[in-house]
Amino acid sequence: MGYKIPQLEPYIGKEELKNLKKVIDEKWITEGVFSKEFLEIIKEFTEAKHVVLANNGTLALFLGLLSLGIGKGDEVIVPDFTFNASASSVAFAGAKPVFVDIDEGNLNIDVEKIEDVITEKTKAIMPVHIYGQSADMDPIIKLAKRYNLRVIEDAAETYGVFYKGKHTGTIGDVGIISFFADKTITCGEGAVILTNDYELYDKLRYLRNQGRSDSGSFIHPQLGMNFRMTDLQCAVGVAQLKKFKEIEKKKIEGYRLYQLLLKELGGVSFIEEVDYSNFIPFRVPIRVKNCDELIQYLEDSGIQTRGFFYPLHRQPCFNYLGYEKNDFPVTNKIYSEGLCLPVFPGLKKEQIEYVCEKIKEFYNVEEKK
Numbered sequence: 001m002g003y004k005i006p007q008l009e010p011y012i013g014k015e016e017l018k019n020l021k022k023v024i025d026e027k028w029i030t031e032g033v034f035s036k037e038f039l040e041i042i043k044e045f046t047e048a049k050h051v052v053l054a055n056n057g058t059l060a061l062f063l064g065l066l067s068l069g070i071g072k073g074d075e076v077i078v079p080d081f082t083f084n085a086s087a088s089s090v091a092f093a094g095a096k097p098v099f100v101d102i103d104e105g106n107l108n109i110d111v112e113k114i115e116d117v118i119t120e121k122t123k124a125i126m127p128v129h130i131y132g133q134s135a136d137m138d139p140i141i142k143l144a145k146r147y148n149l150r151v152i153e154d155a156a157e158t159y160g161v162f163y164k165g166k167h168t169g170t171i172g173d174v175g176i177i178s179f180f181a182d183k184t185i186t187c188g189e190g191a192v193i194l195t196n197d198y199e200l201y202d203k204l205r206y207l208r209n210q211g212r213s214d215s216g217s218f219i220h221p222q223l224g225m226n227f228r229m230t231d232l233q234c235a236v237g238v239a240q241l242k243k244f245k246e247i248e249k250k251k252i253e254g255y256r257l258y259q260l261l262l263k264e265l266g267g268v269s270f271i272e273e274v275d276y277s278n279f280i281p282f283r284v285p286i287r288v289k290n291c292d293e294l295i296q297y298l299e300d301s302g303i304q305t306r307g308f309f310y311p312l313h314r315q316p317c318f319n320y321l322g323y324e325k326n327d328f329p330v331t332n333k334i335y336s337e338g339l340c341l342p343v344f345p346g347l348k349k350e351q352i353e354y355v356c357e358k359i360k361e362f363y364n365v366e367e368k369k
Ligand SMILES: *Cc1c(COP(=O)(O)O)cnc(C)c1O
Pocket: 056, 057, 058, 059, 082, 083, 085, 086, 128, 154, 156, 157, 178, 179, 180, 189, 190, 191
């Protein structure tokens, strides 16, 4: 509110409104025609064998963990640098999240460090595809096979991102994609769970819909909960999916313009781009000198910034896990140096130029101090 340049703005308009009007006119607002179409488009695009809806990414992770039978006494390996929900979903499933440091270049889980934390209790690895690039999945799948672990992918931020030709979220046993307002495709709130395993799909179907395969019946063969979406959200989602190519293109163009305009600034660096994944920037994560002061300077100039994710091992809510502050040197370091600049499809060239000018101005002033 009140920012000249906000951190994000969903790319919604006429098409979404037109679909919403259809839902209202038809008076069928729970999962229906648009939900079906939404799932079909995602299924075709991701080539996942099975896709189900969930209310949001956090609950989709929780549901995915339940479908894998993960619970009390189990451990799940999670990167130390991700949104809190990756780990809180593990805790809510009754299991213990176990953190691993990340690669300093691309900010995804450091695959070299996973094996060190595997114990008798480890049941699954949760790679998180962070900031718009895939984690390195081959070594993760290999470890999972060797130790008989499941893989649940948090692809909340990576709709449209492929690892060696496979869509993120379709490589492990289950994967989730979020449609929160700041993700590439949004429904306001919403998510999908992807799997190629029919047995897991069958469990997910019952778990998400009160333990029955169809709505309208009051006989519940299993225990389940309500993880459903609405046709209102999916109507927005269908319009969004039809604009995906445009959204992708605009996000990438914005990101490249930042790179161009900031390239001669020594104090600013971008994340490393890997060759096994395409990149659809979730935000513009940069590492800088005098991070806190720069954030303040940009905020004072009407530019909404975001810090990096707070290392999970330092989260007050995970104090009970007993980690020490210095346990993960890479996440600690990048947290103190990182901030995210805005990139969204409606962001104009002049706005990006303004942000970059302000950054240059900040460093000019700093140099003269
Ligand atoms: C957004 C996000 C989530 C949670 O998704 P919601 O739909 O907001 O619940 C989980 N993990 C990561 C990495 C995210 O970015």
